[in-house]
Amino acid sequence: MATENEGTFEVNGHTLYCKSWLPNGPTKAKLIFFHGFSDHLGRYYNFFPSLAARGIAVHGLDQRGWGQSVKKNADRGLTGTTSQVLADMAAFIKPHLPSSPSDPPVFVMGHSMGGGQVLTLACQPEYQDSIVRPVRGWLVESPFIGFSPEEEPSFLKVFAGRLASKVLPHFQLSHTIMVEHLTRDPAVQKSLAEDALVHNTGTLEGLAGLLDRTAALANGQTRPLPGGALRSLWVGHGTKDKTTWFDASKKYFDEFTGEVADKEFKAYEGWYHQLHADGPDSEEFYKDVGDWILARVEDDTAGPKL
Incomplete structure (x- = not known):
């Protein structure tokens, strides 16, 4: 059970x-969560309650431009620049960080666009001491490190969008992702199509920032820094994801996370993009995330090994 x-x-x-x-x-751990593009906290079904039932408190927000943080149509997709996105995330994480050794450890997780944001934040030099080092572990679900072949935009569209973003940064542009590409569950597909908070609208500035962050991850320009501030990393991705690309996540994990001593990549064979809402199988995903977090809580409280 959980209290909301x-x-x-x-x-x-x-x-x-x-x-x-x-x-x-008792609260054993805290998880700070960041959602994806055209998404909001109300779309994660039993994922958060299942973690709370195991002693993991979950705290999340609808990011700028999304969900219930949108007050008027002009707010839709108005995320700001990448520096603004990361500053918002850091500001939300900071009050939850432990202030004493007896406080529950903190973990940070993101899905899709939010997964790319979480990885980007964890790799920024200016946040290594204030945010990254105090966080016990970082988790990403279907992170946006590359487009799936089904969603890959044309070079001309990307080039034109980047150019226009310099002139009309707040110009809104619709980018609809087919609900059939997000989940195998027909009921979730129907819910997505009918959800008024799923507006599929970005600004040129926000979309350009999203593409820049993704490109920097894909080519390894954004990677964990030496020094061990990023202690632990978990990556989960469905092999049949038709929105973000499984191969890009696997390549990033294999080639660019060598500075992370404790890391795990979980391939969900045949699953789609929303591991948290991909039908009855999603209970396995809930358990995997909870198990990974609690194993590190236990490691930290077990004392020295003889």
């Missing part, structure tokens, strides 16, 4: 919707 609390988070003059799923018993 809704609220708001103030950052740089903006009010963002946030929600927490809290254990009814």
Whole structure:
């Protein structure tokens, strides 16, 4: 069981919707979560309650431009630059970080676009001491490190979009992802199509920033830094993902995460993009994430090994 609390988070003059799923018993760990493109916290089904039932408190927010943080149509997709996106994330994470050794360890997770953001934040030099080092582990679900072949835009479209973003940064552009590419579950597909908060609208500035972050991850320009600040990393991706590309995630993990001592890549054979909402199999994903987090909590509390 879990207790759900809704609220708001103030950052740089903006009010963002946030929600927490809290254990009814002792809190063993905290998970800070960031959703994907045209997504919101209300779309994660039993994932967060299942973690809370195991003693993992979950805290998330609808990012700028998405979900219940949108107050008017002009706000849709208005995420700001990459520096703004990362600053928002860091500001939300910081109050949850441990202030004493007895506080529960903190983990940070992102899905899809949010997964790319989480990896990007974890690799920025300016956040290594203030954010990355105090976080016990980082997790990404179907991270956006490359387009799937089904969603790959043309070079001309990308070039034109980047050029236009310099002139009309807040110009809104619709980018609809086929619901059949997101999940194998017909009920979830129907829910996605009918969800008024799933608006599929980005700004040219926001979309250009998203593409830049993705390219930097794909070519290894953005990677964990030496020094061990990023202690642990978990990556989960479906092999039949038709939205973000499984091969790009695997390549990033294999070639660019050598500085991470504790890491795991889980391939979900035949699964689509939303591992958290891909039918009855999703219970396996819930368990994998919970098991990975709690194993590191136990490692930290077991004391010295003889």
